[in-house]
Amino acid sequence: MAGQRNDYGKRSHFQSDYVGNGGGGGKRRNAGEESEQRGIGSEDTVYRYLCHVKRIGSIIGRGGEIVKQLRSDSKSNIRITEAMPGCEERIVMIYSSSEETNPFGDGDELVSPAQDALFRVHDRVVADELPGDEDLEEQTQVVTVRMLVASDQIGCVIGKGGQVIQNIRSETHAQIRVLSNEHLPACALSSDELLQIIGEPSVVRRALYHVASRLHDNPSRSQHLLLSSLSNVNQPGGMYMNAPLIGSYGNYSSRRDDASAREFSLRLVCPVGNIGGVIGKGGGIIKQIRQESGASIKVDSSAAEGDDCIIFISTKEFFEDPSPTINAALRLQSRCSEKTERESGDSVITTRLLVPSSQVGCLIGKGGAIISEMRSATRASIRILSKENLPKVAFEDEEMVQITGGLDVASNALSQIISRLRANIFEREGAQATFLPVLPYIPVSLDMSDGSKYGNKDGQPRNRGYSSYSGGYSSGDLSASDR
Secondary structure, X not given: OOOOOOOOOOOOOOOOOOOOOOOOHHHOOOOOHHHHHOOOOOOOEEEEEEEEOOOOHHHHOHHHHHHHHHHHHHOOEEEEOOOOOOOOEEEEEEEEOOOOOEEXXXXXXXXXXXXXXXXXXXXXXXXXXXXXXXXXXXOOOOEEXXXXXXXXXXXXXXXXXXXXXXXXXXXXXXXXXXXXXXXXXXXXXXOEEEEEEEEOHHHHHHHHHXXXXXXXXXXXXXXXXXXXXXXXXOOHHHOOOOOOOOOOOOOHHHOOOHHHOEEEEEEEEEEHHHHHHHHOHHHHHHHHHHHHHOOEEEEEEEEEEOOEEEEEEEEEEOOOOOOHHHHHHHHHHHHHOEEEEOOOOOEXXXXXXXXXXXXXXXXXXXXXXXXHHHHHHHOOEEEEEOHHHOOOOOOOOEEEEEEEEOHHHHHHHHHHHHHHHHHHHOOOOOOOOOOOOOOOOOOOOOOOOOHHHOOOOOOOOOOOOOOOOOOOOOHHHOOHHHO
């Protein structure tokens, strides 16, 4: 969105008189049926708007004529999930290039096709909600907007210490909340957050504008996986797959046999001197990683001997779902690893992982074939240390896996190693290549000394392609009303 940035959005002025069906954006270029088939790129603008099943007809239309027109007018992609048993909402997924090409309102502001489409969809839904005499009821009618936002993206809406969301509330007078996980609808991914906006129609529209602007500027790292998740849910004839390979639309874990779940845990060795960078001031960093990953994380310093202690990560998981344990381990890696400088000036980290002796074979392979393959694929130094080199915090029946390399190299190696361990726990030999972490964490810094540097400050330009708001909030930053 063109215009001057302020401290919580791309523009300080809101065009409140945007006409959803106008704007003149529909004649710029040929829509083409192929546009609906395009995938979601890392730099695209993506929105997931929740629509009640009773109002979905105002978006679809008879024979799909309305949604086709919305696609054509906005030049964006719009996909709608099938209705799910027990779920009163359907997901309207809107996505496009982030290029700001579409007129917005009566001024000369341009927005991305996805945001144009978002407001066209929103206006139709709200019009369906409002009474017949809209002029009389506008001031008293209350509407609600609910959107699904990836957990690695929601921080850009909340802001450090909740400052961004509070600014939007003050500016628009809307009620904006990030609801707790128990409020997630059945159509959500287990890694989603639920954002809710309540207020009078004009108030909600202004708040939605600010939220949409933040999401436009801060794409999710995992958004390229959304269509795969969607296609696994929307089968021909409205049928569902009970175990989608990517993601977990529908929170299937609540409807699957608990006997298929497994406790997957990891024990990372962390130098005592790094603990401050793991925990953060007031526990802010570790709370944030717990919330964003969904894993249980404990720092066991009571049994620390010498210079090391243990970071214990665990979750009860289903094999088909993204792994919170893997997610948390990758987020913690740069903070609990030893950092050294080579003579060349390059920084390398050494990550140490304790593995039960009964499981280490899945990392070595016959004749060392597996570990050799991982070394070749990642270019990391991967070693299984001898018993005499085990740290004092290790159990007698454990082996230590040591990974050394640049941050990207070491992160890739750790991902492969723990994915194999997880596949072994689920007794899925050979499956680890298919089920690498679905929501990979991409570390942004090797700086482990200061928790305050964990994430970008609001108002600074952000690099598109990944959600660069890498951790500026934690559960402690939210007031009771936000959760």
